[in-house]
Amino acid sequence: MEQRVANSLVMTVNEKRFIESALLSDIRVDGRRPFDYRTLTIRFGSEDGSSEVQLGQTQVVGFVTGQLVQPYRDRPNEGTFAIYTEFSPMADPSFEPGRPGDSAIELGRIVDRGLRESRAVDTESLCVIAGKLVWAIRIDLHIIDNGGNLVDAANIAALAALSTFTRPECTFGGEDGQELIVNPPDEREPLPLIIHHLPVAVTFGFIGDDNIVVIDPTHYEEAVMGGSMTATLNTNGDVCAIQKAGGAGVLQSSIMQCLRIASVKAGDITSKIKNAVESYNTQKAKRKVKRHNPAPAVSSVAKNHMERLTLGSDESAVGQSNNMDIDGQSNEQDKTNKSKNTAKDLTGGPASWDPYSSAVDGDELRASLASRVATPLEKDKESTQVKPDETKSTQQSTDANSIAEIHETVEVGSQKKQAKTLKDAVKPKHKRKNKSTSKPSAS
Amino acid sequence: MESKPSPSTLIDQLVVPGDVILDLSIMTSQTIKLGGGLRQDGDTISVMKAGTLRFTKPNKYWVESSNKRYIPNAGDNVLGVVVDTKPENFILDIKGPALAHLPVLSFEGGTRRNIPKFEVGTLLYVRVVSANTGMNPELSCMDANGKAGEYGILKEGYMFESSTGLARQLLSSPPHLVLEALGKKLSFEIAVGINGRFWVNASQSSTVILVGNAIQKSESLSMVQQKIYLDKLLKSIQ
Numbered sequence: 001m002e003q004r005v006a007n008s009l010v011m012t013v014n015e016k017r018f019i020e021s022a023l024l025s026d027i028r029v030d031g032r033r034p035f036d037y038r039t040l041t042i043r044f045g046s047e048d049g050s051s052e053v054q055l056g057q058t059q060v061v062g063f064v065t066g067q068l069v070q071p072y073r074d075r076p077n078e079g080t081f082a083i084y085t086e087f088s089p090m091a092d093p094s095f096e097p098g099r100p101g102d103s104a105i106e107l108g109r110i111v112d113r114g115l116r117e118s119r120a121v122d123t124e125s126l127c128v129i130a131g132k133l134v135w136a137i138r139i140d141l142h143i144i145d146n147g148g149n150l151v152d153a154a155n156i157a158a159l160a161a162l163s164t165f166t167r168p169e170c171t172f173g174g175e176d177g178q179e180l181i182v183n184p185p186d187e188r189e190p191l192p193l194i195i196h197h198l199p200v201a202v203t204f205g206f207i208g209d210d211n212i213v214v215i216d217p218t219h220y221e222e223a224v225m226g227g228s229m230t231a232t233l234n235t236n237g238d239v240c241a242i243q244k245a246g247g248a249g250v251l252q253s254s255i256m257q258c259l260r261i262a263s264v265k266a267g268d269i270t271s272k273i274k275n276a277v278e279s280y281n282t283q284k285a286k287r288k289v290k291r292h293n294p295a296p297a298v299s300s301v302a303k304n305h306m307e308r309l310t311l312g313s314d315e316s317a318v319g320q321s322n323n324m325d326i327d328g329q330s331n332e333q334d335k336t337n338k339s340k341n342t343a344k345d346l347t348g349g350p351a352s353w354d355p356y357s358s359a360v361d362g363d364e365l366r367a368s369l370a371s372r373v374a375t376p377l378e379k380d381k382e383s384t385q386v387k388p389d390e391t392k393s394t395q396q397s398t399d400a401n402s403i404a405e406i407h408e409t410v411e412v413g414s415q416k417k418q419a420k421t422l423k424d425a426v427k428p429k430h431k432r433k434n435k436s437t438s439k440p441s442a443s
Numbered sequence: 444m445e446s447k448p449s450p451s452t453l454i455d456q457l458v459v460p461g462d463v464i465l466d467l468s469i470m471t472s473q474t475i476k477l478g479g480g481l482r483q484d485g486d487t488i489s490v491m492k493a494g495t496l497r498f499t500k501p502n503k504y505w506v507e508s509s510n511k512r513y514i515p516n517a518g519d520n521v522l523g524v525v526v527d528t529k530p531e532n533f534i535l536d537i538k539g540p541a542l543a544h545l546p547v548l549s550f551e552g553g554t555r556r557n558i559p560k561f562e563v564g565t566l567l568y569v570r571v572v573s574a575n576t577g578m579n580p581e582l583s584c585m586d587a588n589g590k591a592g593e594y595g596i597l598k599e600g601y602m603f604e605s606s607t608g609l610a611r612q613l614l615s616s617p618p619h620l621v622l623e624a625l626g627k628k629l630s631f632e633i634a635v636g637i638n639g640r641f642w643v644n645a646s647q648s649s650t651v652i653l654v655g656n657a658i659q660k661s662e663s664l665s666m667v668q669q670k671i672y673l674d675k676l677l678k679s680i681q
Binding site for chain 2: 010011012014015016017018021028030031
């Protein structure tokens with residue numbers, strides 16, 4: 001008996017009376033007004049399709065994964081998706097590990113209904129071979145901390161994770177063109193899901209005898225409220241789902257007012273999710289560009305670091321150049337336009353290289369490099385460290401390395417920063433050519 | 444770890460389990476009192492709990508740390524919530540590992556005839572009489588002399604949760620910066636339990652909410668930040 005009591009939230013009569021009386025003056029215990037949401041933070045993990053949402057003290061983590069399976073027989077050309085919720089015992093003392101309780105199942109159902117009934121995720125695009133193979137999307141929601149209003153936070157986590165999830169592209173190949181190849185991410189760009197709209201869940205609590213409405217209840221308010229309602233809507237003004245399971249009876253006019261407020265809040269939340277997803281995607285794109293086109297315009301601190309590495313890295317430079325050749329070849333299509341153009345311009349050899357060719361906009365290059373200067377060195381990736389090391393070492397080495405000579409002549413007539421960038425883009429080709437024609441004294 | 448011949452080097456410092464703070468072979472015939480977080484290991488006194496080492500004259504040492512959960516100790520004043528009533532005791536939750544018992548007669552002038560009626564969820568300010576590991580702690584609504592003092596039921600107001608460290612800071616003298624600053628402009632009453640709970644009451648709900656949130660927030664701010672935060676807060680009230 002003691003264990004059970006200790007597990008549930010201990011509420012005093014003072015709290016219940018106080019929450020109700022404070023609401024009569026339109027103020028809530030954490031200082032919010034009745035229709036204010038708590039601060040919402042959306043973060044993403046390192047993998048596509050993982051999100052972490054913080055709504056006040058409530059924390060939910062969402063993961064989206066995909067698998068190729070056989071479709072259901074009555075829907076042979078549609079993919080499937082399923083939602084799994086896990087209420088971690090560290091979120092709340094009343095959560096037990098093992099079988100999900102009633103509230104866990106209800107939460108899963110609300111999120112699922114919002115996405116499925118409204119057809120927010122396009123399932124027909126998930127079909128690979130009709131009747132045989134489709135993508136099954138699995139959304140896992142883990143509750144990390146229960147500060148109240150798990151439904152809204154879990155819904156946002158699911159939407160954010162779905163918006164950043166990418167699945168590998170499937171192509172047909174093989175000898176007869178009938179074999180299905182699932183292309184890994186480095187060969188072909190993985191595809192995002194097609195999401196038509198974002199159904200956002202907004203939860204209301206009804207507190208006290210007069211059923212005063214509050215939005216986004218904390219877990220103390222949830223303990224004293226008489227009933228709750230969750231409305232799932234999108235910014236197009238569609239009501240995707242409404243959930244009111246038991247609890248106090250509410251007037252029809254109250255429900256209509258709640259729906260009106262919910263549509264306003266849904267708009268706010270949708271724009272927040274979209275902004276977060278956009279900044280995540282631009283970060284991802286930047287990372288990709290950097291990986292194949294390292295910015296050698298590093299700060300002076302980095303320069304000193306590079307100088308120290310000069311002594312030992314010349315030997316390693318040769319070995320690494322081999323890797324870079326292979327990288328350069330396979331990543332041609334991933335490079336941005338500017339590097340492609342400069343590569344073409346440089347086929348004639350260093351003498352014909354024109355840093356001010358029309359394809360290259362020097363100012364733009366410098367500006368984009370300047371914005372990326374700080375970040376490359378923070379990355380742990382071996383490849384990005386290796387390449388700047390190598391370029392710097394060859395630049396600063398004063399021995400009769402033919403590669404160094406080429407760089408020095410190039411540097412004479414061009415902006416220093418610009419030269420480094422284009423050199424890097426070009427270097428693999430140069431090295432390849434030199435290796436096949438003559439043996440440079442690269443050591 | 445080398446033993447510290449003069450224990451004063453570690454006082455008010457952060458210590459971690461395994462640190463040796465006293466070497467008894469050096470000290471000659473002195474009685475020292477060990478509080479929580481310290482243990483005698485043969486000839487040395489070593490630390491069991493991470494926290495700050497404290498010392499009061501003439502000979503008391505203990506380790507202080509701030510937790511969300513409370514370990515009951517005799518003599519503490521805590522805020523308890525009634526969760527059950529039995530013929531002999533009221534069962535209270537004091538944020539400790541076990542529920543505590545408050546005998547029905549432990550009130551000033553308490554007899555079998557005038558047992559108070561507390562419903563589930565009543566907030567009480569009580570004193571811990573005894574707390575042994577494995578047993579339920581014993582509480583009382585009287586001080587050591589049998590007077591009621593300030594113990595008893597707390598009506599109205601709102602109870603906020605905090606850590607044990609913040610509760611100790613609120614009870615220290617000189618008074619905590621937040622209490623002083625808020626007390627100059629607002630009038631409210633506050634009861635602090637060393638078990639990480641404090642109760643605030645004022646004539647207006649907004650005052651209660653303001654005071655409670657300000658205190659909770661001040662825990663994570665440094666002294667300078669607290670001053671800035673309080674200045675801004677009090678200006679916005681005017």
